[in-house]
Amino acid sequence: MTNLEELTTHRNDKNALEKLLYPPQSVTIIDKKVTPLSSPDKQPTTSYENGMLISISNHKTYWEDLVKQYKRQYQTIILSLTGKKISRDYITKIVGIPRRKTISDLCYKKIPIVVAGIHDYHSSSEYGKGSYKNYQYQHTHFYVYNTHHYLPTNKKELSVRIRTLEKQLLRYTNSKNGRRDVVRISPVGVGTYCYTDNVKPTDLYDYLMTPQTSPEKSNLIKYISFNRHLPELQYPINSIYYRKHPL
Numbered sequence: 627m628t629n630l631e632e633l634t635t636h637r638n639d640k641n642a643l644e645k646l647l648y649p650p651q652s653v654t655i656i657d658k659k660v661t662p663l664s665s666p667d668k669q670p671t672t673s674y675e676n677g678m679l680i681s682i683s684n685h686k687t688y689w690e691d692l693v694k695q696y697k698r699q700y701q702t703i704i705l706s707l708t709g710k711k712i713s714r715d716y717i718t719k720i721v722g723i724p725r726r727k728t729i730s731d732l733c734y735k736k737i738p739i740v741v742a743g744i745h746d747y748h749s750s751s752e753y754g755k756g757s758y759k760n761y762q763y764q765h766t767h768f769y770v771y772n773t774h775h776y777l778p779t780n781k782k783e784l785s786v787r788i789r790t791l792e793k794q795l796l797r798y799t800n801s802k803n804g805r806r807d808v809v810r811i812s813p814v815g816v817g818t819y820c821y822t823d824n825v826k827p828t829d830l831y832d833y834l835m836t837p838q839t840s841p842e843k844s845n846l847i848k849y850i851s852f853n854r855h856l857p858e859l860q861y862p863i864n865s866i867y868y869r870k871h872p873l
Contacts, residue, residue, distance in 0.1 A: 676815030733827035743850035
């Protein structure tokens, strides 16, 4: 049994993804509230060249409504990264992964691509509370590639930019309390996935196709694509990207 499988066999265990990604001193839990032992400023400074993970603990929201937000969320990500406003008329949202040529063109133009997955809440998760059966609600995980072209290399400036993006994404949580921990952003390719998530532009398409082509492999994109708290119900992966000129 792999580490990920061991973690997911326990109903009240910590979130498998973040427990594997981060060392004990900086664990943040997605499906259950745990106060981090270190602030974001003290987390390892890791490049986002392998991609960016955005996890949103949406409050009392169903998957149909989450999908409807994707284009607006993409607009927010682009605005926060580049300072540019783009029209939703030029944002493409498709079910599944784009063709290899489309992925290559996006990498060449340095246009961020978002791959979005939807998970059910753990039945005891506080984020899904609002009914007797909390797991009727869903939340989102985004894998975003090409953000590193627009992020500062200075540690303090990078922290400010990431916190700004987290704050901007709070509007999509359906929560009025403004808790910062309901939106979490982290670099990809750290912790257990430091070898499996070493993503290059030339490898991106194959990496995104891993859940279909190599389902036995364990990596972040497979985690995002699999609804582990309700395995009998799987939500389709969506890809969102800007299809006009380079930003």
